[in-house]
Amino acid sequence: MAVIVRLKAPGGVEQLELADADLPPxxxxxxxxxxxxxxxxxxxxxxxxxxxxxxxxxxxxVEAVGIVAALGAEVAGLDVGDRVAYAGAPVGAYASERNLPxxxxxxxxxxxxxxxxxxxxxxxxxxxxxxxxxxxxxRGTAVLVHSAAGGLGQLLTRWAGSLGATVIGTVGSSAKVxxxxxxxxxxxxxxxxxxxxxxxxxxxxxxxxxxxxxxxGGTVLQKTLGCVRPFxxxxxxxxxxxxxxxxxxxxxxxRRSLMLxxxxxxxxxxxxxxxxxxxxxxxxxxxxxVLRLTGRAYELRDVALAxxxxxxxxxxxxxxxxx
Numbered sequence: 001m002a003v004i005v006r007l008k009a010p011g012g013v014e015q016l017e018l019a020d021a022d023l024p025p026x027x028x029x030x031x032x033x034x035x036x037x038x039x040x041x042x043x044x045x046x047x048x049x050x051x052x053x054x055x056x057x058x059x060x061x062v063e064a065v066g067i068v069a070a071l072g073a074e075v076a077g078l079d080v081g082d083r084v085a086y087a088g089a090p091v092g093a094y095a096s097e098r099n100l101p102x103x104x105x106x107x108x109x110x111x112x113x114x115x116x117x118x119x120x121x122x123x124x125x126x127x128x129x130x131x132x133x134x135x136x137x138x139r140g141t142a143v144l145v146h147s148a149a150g151g152l153g154q155l156l157t158r159w160a161g162s163l164g165a166t167v168i169g170t171v172g173s174s175a176k177v178x179x180x181x182x183x184x185x186x187x188x189x190x191x192x193x194x195x196x197x198x199x200x201x202x203x204x205x206x207x208x209x210x211x212x213x214x215x216x217g218g219t220v221l222q223k224t225l226g227c228v229r230p231f232x233x234x235x236x237x238x239x240x241x242x243x244x245x246x247x248x249x250x251x252x253x254x255r256r257s258l259m260l261x262x263x264x265x266x267x268x269x270x271x272x273x274x275x276x277x278x279x280x281x282x283x284x285x286x287x288x289x290v291l292r293l294t295g296r297a298y299e300l301r302d303v304a305l306a307x308x309x310x311x312x313x314x315x316x317x318x319x320x321x322x323x
Contacts, residue, residue, distance in 0.1 A: 010050030061093025139164030
């Protein structure tokens with residue numbers, strides 16, 4: 001009998017409820033996973049709110065770590081007892097046990113704790129996608145990272161810095177400045193109402209950054225456009241502060257000559273080859289100490305509190321659930 005978190009209906013955290021569920025044996029090409037740590041991401045909140053739809057009584061969640069408990073037919077390369085992680089579809093990670101496609105499972109090195117992987121795999125793959133596929137970041141690149149004290153923000157900042165980039169981070173309050181600096185931000189802008197463009201111009205001698213990553217949404221995206229050099233890239237990767245107002249294409253060019261990306265990490269991870277290569281790069285970076293992220297633990301029964309804390313910005317770093 002598995003313990004699951006299901007969504008009664010789209011809405012607030014009160015729509016999340018704990019329940020018991022009988023699992024069928026794993027099917028062809030599937031494994032049964034006994035989960036030890038479950039990542040909590042903004043994607044999960046978007047699922048709960050209905051921005052990304054779930055089926056009736058669906059189970060949110062897109063990443064976890066666990067032990068292989070049973071194998072379905074035609075599964076190769078995995079054994080019962082293997083310690084693995086996964087990220088991506090099919091959703092349903094908020095559970096003590098689950099069945100999932102075997103190809104999603106990535107074996108873990110002994111050096112990385114379960115909690116560290118659960119806190120960082122989806123965010124790490126997102127960072128890898130942004131730093132390689134969306135815009136190739138390297139030595140001399142100037143980047144702007146919004147919410148640099150958050151889970152994804154810290155990983156982006158650390159990884160971009162390790163590649164030789166100059167990182168400008170923004171944070172919502174002065175209490176988060178040192179967190180962003182500890183992650184490697186060279187400059188930090190404080191406050192959602194700050195004049196980002198003016199500050200970035202000061203830090204870059206008027207040039208602007210090459211690429212900006214905005215997971216805040218709301219009115220921040222419009223302000224971010226003024227921070228990027230001509231022919232640079234703005235990557236809109238979320239809306240933690242609310243829906244993004246309609247954007248006029250003339251805000252991008254021709255005067256500014258900007259490129260706007262709206263990449264989906266879920267879409268990226270649906271490509272099996274890209275997913276496995278990216279996951280391997282993330283795990284290698286974690287093993288080498290390039291990527292480090294502190295996680296905050298919640299019991300599975302406290303999932304509503306975990307999502308509320310993430311949604312309201314009461315946390316820094318990453319969150320994970322313990323079944």
